Amino acid sequence: MRSMPWLASVGAALVAVAVSLCTVMFTAIQPAHAAVGLHISGTNIVEANGQKFIMRGVNHPHVWYTNQTSSFANIKALGANTVRVVLGSGKRWGPSTDVANVISLCKQNRLICVLEVHDTTGYGEDGAAATLDEAVNYWISQKSALVGQESYVVINIGNEPIGNTNAAQWTSATTAAIQKMRGNGFEHLLMVDAPNWGQDWQYVMRDNAQTILNADSQHNTVLSIHMYAVFNSAAAITDYLNRFQTNGWPLVIGEFGWRFSASEVDHETLLSEAAARGLGYLGWSWSGNTDPILDMATGFDPNQLTTWGQRIFNGANGIKATAKQATIYGGATPTVTTTITPPPSGSCRVAYVMNTWNTGFTANITITNTGSSATNGWRLVFSLPSGQTITNGWSASYAPTNGQVTATNAGWNGNLAPGGSTTIGFQATHTGNTAAPTSFTLNGAACQVA
Structure with a gap:
């Protein structure tokens, strides 16, 4: 609407009419309100x-x-x-x-x-x-x-x-x-x-x-x-x-x-x-x-x-x-570490805490690196008692959902410094047996059970 070369070839009266119509049209079609901020x-x-x-x-x-x-x-x-x-x-x-x-x-x-x-x-x-x-x-x-x-x-x-x-x-x-x-x-x-x-x-x-x-x-x-x-x-x-x-x-x-x-x-x-x-x-x-x-x-x-x-x-x-930080503060993207470095043998401790009800339970598992070197990724292996089946979990991936289970670190918690710990967990069903696993291994090394 702002560029009309054909107007140069018409008379002054038509130019005036065209400009007038353009003004009316421009006034009628106002742009949307300019957003402020978010x-x-x-x-x-x-x-x-x-x-x-x-x-x-x-x-x-x-x-x-x-x-x-x-x-x-x-x-x-x-x-x-x-x-x-x-x-x-x-x-x-x-x-x-x-x-x-x-x-x-x-x-x-x-x-x-x-x-x-x-x-x-x-x-x-x-x-x-x-x-x-x-x-x-x-x-x-x-x-x-x-x-x-x-x-x-x-x-x-x-x-x-x-x-x-x-x-x-x-x-x-x-x-x-x-x-x-x-x-x-x-x-x-x-x-x-x-x-x-x-x-x-x-x-x-x-x-x-x-x-x-x-x-x-x-x-x-x-x-x-x-x-x-x-x-x-x-x-x-x-x-x-x-x-x-x-x-x-x-x-x-x-x-x-x-x-x-x-x-x-x-x-x-x-x-x-x-x-x-x-x-x-x-x-x-x-x-x-x-x-x-x-x-x-x-x-x-x-x-x-x-x-x-x-x-x-x-x-x-x-x-x-x-999560990504708002760009008004400067954005940030999370990083993921995938390489796995096993801890020395006997250098881990596991605390397993259950909260049970009639047909199910939640379990929190705190893994502590008691060794002298850091882990760079981990896999925790344990066996669920008969009748227990994981329905969902957090802070790790779990496979399979019953029997001998392997919990693999998430992207954010694979690095455990000496003395460092992380807590993972899951929700599960049971058929009456609410016993806890009796042993755990971290990247193949047996852990102390707290």
Whole structure:
């Protein structure tokens, strides 16, 4: 429209008409709003420079443990590129008036900050919960700390904003919240959680996703699903993710737990599918849960990772294996070591800890190099008693799943310095025999059993 050589051959009147029409057309077809900082491109979250950013991180319950500021550095040190920070609007928790400090902690530790208001959890079913509109009012009150941070901060308007009572109200409430945020000048990437306590088992978010995305004048909203017991099978997970992928809707897994019992989320499928599809995920949660089964670090201590903590940070498709730092901080790619150097004979120790229930168990295996030279890759061999079968594992690969099993190191934990250790684990079924293996060898050398 800016180059029309044929205009030179027509009269002055036609030139004037053509220029006038061009002006009208140019005015009518305005370019889309130029995204500021983190934004949506197709189904992806991208940075201001267009580089795709895939969230790999965890949730931190900051509003209840405001003194645990070292958690940001500890989460980063374990490989995360994102932290979702729990804040309070003052309706039920908080108010969190330290938003500027939280953002500073994220930036100091080169983490993307997802900030969420937790007071909205279960509205309509929980009488103490805040509305999404009240959550937006909180964000408006904190606007001075947020403006200018669009490359570092995602605003998750409200956590699990509708319970199981009248979940259909989620669509209008979420639409209004997005429009109020934009009407008040926020240009950040917005994240919206599903109803049904985040799990969307009535498919309100899935079936109204396009309505929500259309409500954003800046087309800069990502949908967030929380995966717990509703998603306890591979079929449930893949079907849900397929619907969003097929329709081209941006999605992240904003919370999820692990399969500590057969009725819980199939975290192995979740992690592998997220990696294969390039979906972001944020596990729940770093520490401080009233039910400690979902704690990743005991007492906020990064040196005391739980089974869940070891799995999400150090396991296959986990944070260390797949996270890339945001390019605004300088990107980083994980490295993998494959060469195997055996330890000297008798230079290893194994501690095997089981947690059993009626038909299954989990096992944590801590391998310690008690020799004088480092390993550069390892294989741990042990025999499972009759009737025991591994169903999934973390921090190593396991083959076969019963009888004599070989556990082979993951890419991140093959190097064991003298005195160094690593913890691996698996979940298994049993038919009544819950005995532990009696012996272990590491790269052919017998280990002491602690």
